[in-house]
Amino acid sequence: MTTKRILVTGAGGQIGTELVTALRSRYGDANVVATDIQPLPAAIREAGPTARLDVTQADALAELVRRCDIDTIYHMAAILSATGEEKPRLAWNVNIGGLYNVLEVARELGVRRIYNPSSIAAFGPETPKVDTPQETVLRPTTMYGVTKVAGEMLGAYYHRRYGLDVRGIRYPGVISSETLPGGGTTDYAVEIFYEAIRHRRYTCFVRADTVLPMIYMPDCIRATLMLMEADAERLIHAAEYNLASLSFSAGELAAAIARHIPDFVCEYRPDFRQQIADSWPQTIDDSAARMEWGWQPEYDLDGMVADMLAKLTPRLAG
Numbered sequence: 528m529t530t531k532r533i534l535v536t537g538a539g540g541q542i543g544t545e546l547v548t549a550l551r552s553r554y555g556d557a558n559v560v561a562t563d564i565q566p567l568p569a570a571i572r573e574a575g576p577t578a579r580l581d582v583t584q585a586d587a588l589a590e591l592v593r594r595c596d597i598d599t600i601y602h603m604a605a606i607l608s609a610t611g612e613e614k615p616r617l618a619w620n621v622n623i624g625g626l627y628n629v630l631e632v633a634r635e636l637g638v639r640r641i642y643n644p645s646s647i648a649a650f651g652p653e654t655p656k657v658d659t660p661q662e663t664v665l666r667p668t669t670m671y672g673v674t675k676v677a678g679e680m681l682g683a684y685y686h687r688r689y690g691l692d693v694r695g696i697r698y699p700g701v702i703s704s705e706t707l708p709g710g711g712t713t714d715y716a717v718e719i720f721y722e723a724i725r726h727r728r729y730t731c732f733v734r735a736d737t738v739l740p741m742i743y744m745p746d747c748i749r750a751t752l753m754l755m756e757a758d759a760e761r762l763i764h765a766a767e768y769n770l771a772s773l774s775f776s777a778g779e780l781a782a783a784i785a786r787h788i789p790d791f792v793c794e795y796r797p798d799f800r801q802q803i804a805d806s807w808p809q810t811i812d813d814s815a816a817r818m819e820w821g822w823q824p825e826y827d828l829d830g831m832v833a834d835m836l837a838k839l840t841p842r843l844a845g
């Protein structure tokens with residue numbers, strides 16, 4: 528497929544900002560329209576086309592897709608798990624209303640390929656926690672998880688019914704050095720770096736023994752582009768790939784950081800997010816992604832920690 532024009536929703540978010548940069552360097556700055564409901568960072572605004580977009584407004588989305596002749600949408604706009612528990616109605620409206628608009632506009636205007644990310648939040652307490660299989664129990668206990676399962680099914684429906692090419696990954700927690708995550712349960716795995724560098728202390732909102740699947744942003748972006756560029760004939764699952772990269776406890780992460788910052792102290796004061804974390808898997812079986820589109824992670828825990836500290840320290844210290 529030769530991509531003509533790409534639209535990214537949620538382009539100012541943690542994944543969106545780095546995805547836009549990667550897409551622009553691959554397909555050309557002018558061919559990637561970055562959109563968000565919030566003002567976008569200057570680096571994104573200055574490098575290529577941007578627009579303000581509320582994904583719950585179908586007419587505005589349709590107008591943009593038509594005007595910019597879009598043929599591929601990366602739909603990254605979403606309310607994450609912790610905010611979703613505080614504002615369940617907002618999570619439903621943005622995550623399901625927004626996705627429905629994207630799929631409908633795509634169907635009506637001939638957009639050829641959609642990226643619709645899912646999450647480990649699609650799993651729930653009844654799902655096997657270790658080596659969580661590709662095909663398994665999807666009974667989440669968060670509103671965010673409910674929208675992710677419904678979103679996977681909606682994508683599959685549009686594929687079956689209208690032949691839309693909808694693809695997606697069940698993202699683990701994403702760790703990155705450029706844009707802070709917002710409103711997720713896995714946010715502690717990013718915040719800890721900022722606090723370790725700035726204050727040598729962090730109070731973590733999950734227990735030290737909480738193990739969750741995580742991924743470092745360079746691997747996350749690479750996986751996303753690999754899936755979107757894979758031959759459609761090779762994809763059996765398409766809209767809901769399990770993806771594994773790193774799995775570690777909060778205590779192991781703190782210890783890995785302390786190997787670089789010996790006076791770093793991490794305390795643990797679990798809040799409501801502990802219950803969300805406890806409902807998710809610890810390790811993921813991603814053999815479908817490996818077999819169908821050649822997925823292979825590059826970063827291990829120590830490699831990720833070293834790279835995060837090398838990038839953040841000069842920016843934050845002092």
Ligand code: AKB
Nearest residue numbers: 607608646711712713
């Ligand atoms: C969250 O914590 O809500 C997200 C996710 C795992 O999808 N990072």
